[in-house]
Amino acid sequence: MKNFNHINAKSLEEAIAILSEKNTVLIAGGTDIIPLLKDTVLPEYPETVINLKTVPGLEFIKEIKGNLCIGANTRLTEIAGNRTIKEKYTALAEAASKAATPHIRQMGTIAGNICQLTRCWYFRKPQNRFQCVRKNGNKCFAAAGDSRYHSIFGAVNGCLAVNPGDLAPALIALNAEIITTKRIINAIDLWETGYPSNTVLAKNEIITEIQITEPSSGTKSTFIKFAVRKSVDFAIVNCAVSVGKDSARICLNGVAPNPYRAEKAETVIAGKKVTAELAEKAGDIAVADAKPLKDTAYKVQIAKILVKRALLSL
Amino acid sequence: MHNNEKINGSGKRTSFTHATAQAQAAGSIEAIPATVKDFRCPVCSKDFSGYPELKQHYTEDHPDAVIPVTVSLNINGKDCEVLIEPHWTLQRTLQFRLGLTGSKLMCDRGVCGSCTVIMDGRSVLSCSILAVECEGKNIQTIEGIAANPKWKPLVDAYCKWDAMQCGYCTPGFLVSAKSILDKNPHPTDEEIKEALAGNICICGTYPRHSTAIMEAASIMAKEGE
Ligand SMILES: Cc1cc2nc3c(=O)[nH]c(=O)nc-3n(C[C@H](O)[C@H](O)[C@H](O)COP(=O)(O)OP(=O)(O)OC[C@H]3O[C@@H](n4cnc5c(N)ncnc54)[C@H](O)[C@@H]3O)c2cc1C
Ligand code: FES
Ligand code: FES
Numbered sequence: 388m389k390n391f392n393h394i395n396a397k398s399l400e401e402a403i404a405i406l407s408e409k410n411t412v413l414i415a416g417g418t419d420i421i422p423l424l425k426d427t428v429l430p431e432y433p434e435t436v437i438n439l440k441t442v443p444g445l446e447f448i449k450e451i452k453g454n455l456c457i458g459a460n461t462r463l464t465e466i467a468g469n470r471t472i473k474e475k476y477t478a479l480a481e482a483a484s485k486a487a488t489p490h491i492r493q494m495g496t497i498a499g500n501i502c503q504l505t506r507c508w509y510f511r512k513p514q515n516r517f518q519c520v521r522k523n524g525n526k527c528f529a530a531a532g533d534s535r536y537h538s539i540f541g542a543v544n545g546c547l548a549v550n551p552g553d554l555a556p557a558l559i560a561l562n563a564e565i566i567t568t569k570r571i572i573n574a575i576d577l578w579e580t581g582y583p584s585n586t587v588l589a590k591n592e593i594i595t596e597i598q599i600t601e602p603s604s605g606t607k608s609t610f611i612k613f614a615v616r617k618s619v620d621f622a623i624v625n626c627a628v629s630v631g632k633d634s635a636r637i638c639l640n641g642v643a644p645n646p647y648r649a650e651k652a653e654t655v656i657a658g659k660k661v662t663a664e665l666a667e668k669a670g671d672i673a674v675a676d677a678k679p680l681k682d683t684a685y686k687v688q689i690a691k692i693l694v695k696r697a698l699l700s701l
Numbered sequence: 702m703h704n705n706e707k708i709n710g711s712g713k714r715t716s717f718t719h720a721t722a723q724a725q726a727a728g729s730i731e732a733i734p735a736t737v738k739d740f741r742c743p744v745c746s747k748d749f750s751g752y753p754e755l756k757q758h759y760t761e762d763h764p765d766a767v768i769p770v771t772v773s774l775n776i777n778g779k780d781c782e783v784l785i786e787p788h789w790t791l792q793r794t795l796q797f798r799l800g801l802t803g804s805k806l807m808c809d810r811g812v813c814g815s816c817t818v819i820m821d822g823r824s825v826l827s828c829s830i831l832a833v834e835c836e837g838k839n840i841q842t843i844e845g846i847a848a849n850p851k852w853k854p855l856v857d858a859y860c861k862w863d864a865m866q867c868g869y870c871t872p873g874f875l876v877s878a879k880s881i882l883d884k885n886p887h888p889t890d891e892e893i894k895e896a897l898a899g900n901i902c903i904c905g906t907y908p909r910h911s912t913a914i915m916e917a918a919s920i921m922a923k924e925g926e
Contacts, residue, residue: 392767393787414834425809438831441834487899490824494830619812619899
């Protein structure tokens with residue numbers, strides 16, 4: 388790793404002031420950003436790294452008037468093991484328990500998880516060997532190269548890399564809101580394929596909290612992940628679903644540059660009793676718009692089956 | 702003659718037993734420098750008598766460079782202070798400032814768990830933690846486990862069950878194992894597998910670990926009675 392200035396921020400105001408200057412990055416658990424710095428993936432190596440862990444009051448799980456509030460610095464282990472989250476917001480607890488490894492879950496935070504950069508191997512190639520569209524280059528190397536882990540729903544801004552996160556689909560299925568220092572963003576609107584960030588957040592905008600409105604009684608949710616190994620590996624495809632009396636939300640990840648909400652499949656399920664046929668139909672419809680690349684046809688099958696299995700396991 | 706006798710560099714026979722390993726680990730903890738002694742400039746390798754002098758040197762000779770910082774840590778119960786640059790990881794600091802070579806660097810990317818240490822009760826990856834962010838933290842490394850007689854049954858069980866081949870991943874596994882036994886003195890096979898799911902062994906010793914840990918757990922429970 389190359390050298391940088393390091394500041395343990397004492398308050399959000401301090402962190403925002405430094406972020407507004409040129410060439411700074413935030414570090415929370417560090418599990419994503421430290422490898423990025425080691426490999427000098429960011430085209431501009433940061434002059435200053437700002438530690439958010441030293442800002443007090445960002446690590447909590449609370450229920451306020453029935454709604455769930457999770458502080459930005461809360462570690463994945465805490466989310467995976469929290470009783471309330473397991474009972475009422477099951478998809479989120481399951482997603483947190485299946486991300487990465489036990490060690491990374493004890494370090495990694497919820498905000499870091501949803502802000503992590505894509506794992507595309509061209510994008511992450513050390514020393515910026517591939518000047519791809521995400522780095523203001525003019526092509527996506529996955530289009531002609533090895534795209535086995537890339538999109539099945541086409542490109543966004545020319546990029547075929549997928550969003551790798553496990554918590555993102557769960558937050559979308561649970562209709563979470565992301566509270567930042569500037570505004571409230573509905574989870575579905577947080578991601579955007581741009582660069583340097585993976586999100587719509589401004590350079591000096593910091594996530595402070597995630598809020599989820601209490602699901603109506605009878606609502607159930609779940610998360611399933613397909614990966615090569617049970618531990619360590621990123622999802623090839625993952626899926627979160629939340630089904631209530633007359634509503635359904637289905638979100639896939641690992642299949643498109645941004646988390647993919649299968650809205651048409653939701654209408655198949657909403658207000659109905661989930662049967663094997665209906666779940667199968669929802670799976671088919673969820674991938675009806677897929678345009679797989681030469682190497683990703685297999686992911687269409689996986690996505691379809693995950694939707695079906697998730698619905699049937701509720 | 703024991704088959705664990707080794708011939709050391711001078712040709713003298715030394716017997717490598719748990720006692721020698723324990724003494725070696727205790728020695729390396731003992732040898733942790735409590736205060737910074739070398740104030741060497743990482744840019745030009747000049748030595749200084751103290752931190753103010755080093756800082757002064759930076760303002761004069763390297764005005765644009767990042768100044769090294771001092772960090773206070775508690776490693777295996779011993780308070781110490783290190784002088785590092787902000788981009789140094791905890792693993793690098795343990796190895797090159799404190800002489801603790803047990804936390805191994807394998808992947809350097811948070812994937813393999815060979816650099817696991819226990820920080821404030823959590824098992825975490827020292828390759829992916831900046832040392833500047835560890836100010837005031839309590840850190841336990843494999844040396845702390847090896848030096849503590851309480852954990853002899855765990856080390857013994859690892860040897861007895863041959864839960865290692867090349868041994869490079871083993872310190873990381875042992876630290877994760879200690880961490881689960883701290884929280885759960887009687888873990889099941891499933892619970893152990895889950896707790897060790899962040900440790901990768903290229904030699905494929907996986908099945909041996911839960912056998913060793915469960916045996917150590919029952920011996921430690923008996924000893925505790
Ligand atoms: C071996 C390995 C396996 C992994 N497997 C998985 C997996 O299976 N599933 C998965 O989902 N993830 C996985 N990850 C990715 C990820 O590192 C973790 O999931 C973790 O949650 C990231 O959180 P962090 O706090 O460590 O992030 P950091 O590395 O600290 O930060 C990540 C990014 O988020 C930004 N950020 C952090 N906090 C905020 C905030 N409050 N406001 C705005 N921006 C912020 C940072 O600037 C940085 O750009 C894996 C990582 C590794 C190394
Ligand atoms: S060296 Fe730290 S996880 Fe591999
Ligand atoms: S014993 Fe060789 S890597 Fe595990």
